[in-house]
Amino acid sequence: MKLRLAIPITVFFTLTYFIACRHIENNTYAKTVWSQNQEQDLWEKATTYLFPQSKEQLLEETGATKAQIELGKTLFYEKKLSLNENQSCNTCHNLDNYGVDNEQFSKGSRNNTIGVRNTPTVFDAAFHYAQFWDGRAKTVEEQAAFPILNPNEMAMPSEESVVARLKAMPEYIEKFNKAYPDEMEALSFANITHAIGAFERTLVTNSRFDDYTAGNLDALTPKEKKGLRLFLDLNCAPCHSGSTVGGLMPQRFGQVGNYDDYTGHPNPDRGIAEISNAPADENTFKVPSLRNVVHTAPYFHDGSVETLEEAISIMAKAQLNTELSNEDILSIKAFLNSLSLDDSAL
Ligand code: HEC
Numbered sequence: 597m598k599l600r601l602a603i604p605i606t607v608f609f610t611l612t613y614f615i616a617c618r619h620i621e622n623n624t625y626a627k628t629v630w631s632q633n634q635e636q637d638l639w640e641k642a643t644t645y646l647f648p649q650s651k652e653q654l655l656e657e658t659g660a661t662k663a664q665i666e667l668g669k670t671l672f673y674e675k676k677l678s679l680n681e682n683q684s685c686n687t688c689h690n691l692d693n694y695g696v697d698n699e700q701f702s703k704g705s706r707n708n709t710i711g712v713r714n715t716p717t718v719f720d721a722a723f724h725y726a727q728f729w730d731g732r733a734k735t736v737e738e739q740a741a742f743p744i745l746n747p748n749e750m751a752m753p754s755e756e757s758v759v760a761r762l763k764a765m766p767e768y769i770e771k772f773n774k775a776y777p778d779e780m781e782a783l784s785f786a787n788i789t790h791a792i793g794a795f796e797r798t799l800v801t802n803s804r805f806d807d808y809t810a811g812n813l814d815a816l817t818p819k820e821k822k823g824l825r826l827f828l829d830l831n832c833a834p835c836h837s838g839s840t841v842g843g844l845m846p847q848r849f850g851q852v853g854n855y856d857d858y859t860g861h862p863n864p865d866r867g868i869a870e871i872s873n874a875p876a877d878e879n880t881f882k883v884p885s886l887r888n889v890v891h892t893a894p895y896f897h898d899g900s901v902e903t904l905e906e907a908i909s910i911m912a913k914a915q916l917n918t919e920l921s922n923e924d925i926l927s928i929k930a931f932l933n934s935l936s937l938d939d940s941a942l
């Protein structure tokens with residue numbers, strides 16, 4: 597009798613146990629589904645604002661050939677393009693150092709000359725809507741002429757003097773003829789800047805964030821995802837948008853107040869208004885790309901802010917009227933670090 601009862605009781609409890617466990621399992625499952633939804637939601641919002649890179653498009657825009665790209669690379673490292681033959685593009689935009697020199701302002705080729713704005717990275721610059729902090733050059737090809745002739749930078753006196761320098765080197769005549777075989781005057785100033793631009797269009801960085809936007813949801817750590825969530829929810833992304841997380845539009849520094857209210861020092865640089873003189877362009881600069889930003893200190897157009905933490909905190913106040921906690925600043929910084937070029941690629 598005892599035994600006959602024992603069996604159904606055991607069966608009853610075993611069943612109850614399994615049902616209960618299934619129930620618990622279901623609950624856990626429900627929880628996972630819920631957080632998967634959150635993960636999915638984050639990914640969808642991220643890829644809406646910060647969509648994946650399209651590298652092919654950049655080269656297609658110019659139809660540059662391999663020979664032109666290789667020539668452009670040689671020219672990027674060519675010190676003969678500067679007055680005192682002491683400076684190449686790479687001096688200020690060191691490609692082994694995320695495309696920057698980490699100086700507030702860079703020294704020029706001539707003694708005692710110095711720039712007036714902080715040197716941005718050349719990585720991913722070809723994606724921007726325009727070049728320079730004030731967008732005064734439309735493309736990387738157009739931009740390349742400026743530093744060569746800028747008296748505070750490479751300081752060459754004229755386009756002709758640049759061409760004459762390279763023509764004195766037979767290997768360049770050969771390289772230009774190979775890169776521009778259909779042209780009578782292959783070694784021209786226009787082709788120098790075209791080739792440099794063609795090379796710059798290959799300076800596209802790959803980061804863990806690209807793995808994430810491509811669909812690998814585990815490519816970011818939980819802390820980085822928290823930072824990404826904040827970056828999106830705080831509305832940093834409408835300005836720092838696109839595959840470059842910036843570089844796609846001009847915006848005023850200080851939506852709620854002026855530059856000196858936030859940085860504690862005056863800002864003599866009027867940004868786009870320096871060119872247009874339009875009151876609406878005062879204090880307006882290209883929204884910089886935040887790719888590799890962890891490595892490109894100091895920050896802002898005047899390189900006046902040394903740490904990324906401070907730059908993030910200033911941005912939240914100046915653009916969004918928000919005071920961030922230290923923890924939130926560090927989460928955003930962690931997310932921004934996921935936008936760094938893979939070290940092994942340098
Ligand atoms: C003396 C340092 C120096 C040298 C040399 C130099 N640059 Fe720059 N570069 C700068 C500075 C400073 C800026 C920003 C100036 C501004 O916005 O008004 C800049 C801006 C740029 C930009 C725009 C990036 C962006 O995000 O807007 C590109 C592209 C660039 N340089 C490419 C080159 C190339 C190509 C060469 C060589 C032909 C070169 N630079 C030589 C200092 C330098």
Ligand code: HEC
Pocket residue numbers: 827830831832833835836846847848849851881882883884885886889892894895896897898904907908911912915916928
């Ligand atoms: C209204 C547009 C706008 C919003 C919103 C905005 N930014 Fe910016 N951001 C800019 C502009 C414009 C600059 C360049 C300002 C300058 O140099 O004078 C900039 C510069 C930066 C820089 C310095 C980058 C460098 O290379 O020097 C960082 C970092 C940055 N923003 C992060 C953020 C973060 C984080 C948020 C959200 C909390 C944010 N920004 C929100 C427009 C915006």
